[in-house]
Each structure stands twice: as structure tokens, then as C-alpha cells.
Amino acid sequence: xxxxxxxxxGASSGxxxxxxxxxxxxxxxxxxxxxxxxxxxxxxDVSKLQEIEGFLKRVVKDYGKFxxxxxxxxxxxxxxxxxxxxxxIAQILNxxxxxxxxxxxxxxxxxxxxxxxxxxxISSIASYKPESGxxxxxxxxxxxxxxxxxxxxxLSPIRINGVAPGxxxxxxxxxFSFVYTDDFIDSLDKNSPAGLANVDDIVNxxxxxxxxxxxxxxxxxxxxxxxx
Amino acid sequence: MTRDEFLxxxxxTIDTEDELYxxxxxxxxxxxxxIAVLSLMSMYDDMGVKVSPSDFxxxxxxxxxIKLADDKIE
Numbered sequence: 001x002x003x004x005x006x007x008x009x010g011a012s013s014g015x016x017x018x019x020x021x022x023x024x025x026x027x028x029x030x031x032x033x034x035x036x037x038x039x040x041x042x043x044x045d046v047s048k049l050q051e052i053e054g055f056l057k058r059v060v061k062d063y064g065k066f067x068x069x070x071x072x073x074x075x076x077x078x079x080x081x082x083x084x085x086x087x088x089i090a091q092i093l094n095x096x097x098x099x100x101x102x103x104x105x106x107x108x109x110x111x112x113x114x115x116x117x118x119x120x121x122i123s124s125i126a127s128y129k130p131e132s133g134x135x136x137x138x139x140x141x142x143x144x145x146x147x148x149x150x151x152x153x154x155l156s157p158i159r160i161n162g163v164a165p166g167x168x169x170x171x172x173x174x175x176f177s178f179v180y181t182d183d184f185i186d187s188l189d190k191n192s193p194a195g196l197a198n199v200d201d202i203v204n205x206x207x208x209x210x211x212x213x214x215x216x217x218x219x220x221x222x223x224x225x226x227x228x
Numbered sequence: 229m230t231r232d233e234f235l236x237x238x239x240x241t242i243d244t245e246d247e248l249y250x251x252x253x254x255x256x257x258x259x260x261x262x263i264a265v266l267s268l269m270s271m272y273d274d275m276g277v278k279v280s281p282s283d284f285x286x287x288x289x290x291x292x293x294i295k296l297a298d299d300k301i302e
Binding site for chain 1: 243244245263
């Protein structure tokens, strides 16, 4: 089987890092430290929205046209809306939503991606079930779901899908261990009919979507049934 | 803008890798569809050329697209 040329955004930790390890490709993140483990990597801050198109033009010159965009970049901030600063709200929307949409716009160019290309965006079950303290994160992912469906129509024949994980142990959630305590995680595990999913389960679903030529505009929930 | 620059902008706007030339029939450009027309309207707008959807109804060739922006092309 021919090796696919994947572009993995947000590859320095969590799902993105695991995706590059399993599926290969060019790893992209803001900081170099965790990227050095990969053969092919590029430094880029996805919140620099105006630079995304130029960045993609540059990486295509170095690595050739891409087969898959795997967009895993995301930020979360657990704070009640009343105390969130405008800049904090903008940062979440810029990284989780604006950046994803502009990457999709730039990646859809025939100068950047191959004819049978696909894009996969990491959403969240918070997109269906917003919880207190993560309203903006939830809203950013809900908007991303809607964008995935619309883009699957407009940008066809490129296939565009999403994966919506439930709680995962990643660097992003470790920052909030005061909320995601062991008791919280145990309780979530007990209330998830198929048990808590892990990062590898998400990467397996990404791989499934890459290989599913007739699935587009779908968001697959991988949460062990927690949202049911 | 020169004619060559316009043709390059045209190709980029409708996202085709085909070479565009004056006599080329728009029917033969796979990417020339309703979404492409919306993209072209935005392109003409950026160039300061006022167009409406009806301007695209009877266009047959790339030359017709050039004529729409005639004032802006050297």
C-alpha cells in the first residue's frame, strides 16, 4: 500500500502526536521539543490566521501535495463565562474554529491537496452537550461540526469528516486536573457503557475515516457511550 | 494587471490546474460551476469591477471572462 502524505496539525501532544506515530506524515505544532521525534516536522502557530495559506504553499513545495489533513490543534479553558476575558474567548475561537476553517480553505486548493484528499477534524462530545465552564470550547466545536457538514458539500470531491471524543487523558486535560480528578474520571468510566476511550481509539477512527471512500460530512463519536 | 496575470488569477480563483487561454470554452473547464461563478464574482469585486449573476449567463469562453474585466487589463 502506498504511504499517504498526511499533514497533521497540532502534533506535539495528544491525538496529533499519536496520529503521526501511527499514520505518518508531516507533524506541525508551535513548539519544536516534542516534534523532534518525527522525521518530518514543521513549526507553525495555527492562531496566526493570516499566515496559514502561505504556510501551506511553503510545505507543499517541500513535501509535495497532501492526501489528508488531520487537524488536531485545540485549546480549552475551564472558566465560567462571566469571568472570561474577551481575549481568552477569541483565543479559543481562533484556534479551534477559525484556524480549522482557514486550513480547510487552503488545503482544498488543487495546488495543495491530491484529487482523493480528505480532511479530518477533531471535535468533541461537548459540541452536542455543552457543560458549565467550557461554553466557548463547546460552541467552537459545535460550529466546527456544522462547518464539517457544509464543507463536505461545497469542497467535494474532497471528503471532510470529524471525530468527537469524550474525555481523554491528554496534556490538554491534564492542565485541569483540579476538575478532572481521579474520582471524576472513575465516575465517567462507570457511566460510559463501553468504558472510557483513549487516544489510540481516536487515531483508529481517524484511520478508518481516511480509508472510507464513501463517508463524508460525518462526525463520529468515540466516547464509550458517555454522551448517551 | 496584464492579460497573463489575469488568466493566472482566474485559474487560482476557480482552482483549476488546466491552462486557461482566450478561446477555451468554459464548458470544457471542469471546475467552472455555480460555486466558481460565486468565486469569480468576488474576484471581480476585489478588482473593482461591478458584476451580477446575470452577467455570467451567456458567457461561452475564457475571452468572455476577460471582457468583463476589460478596463482593468492592460
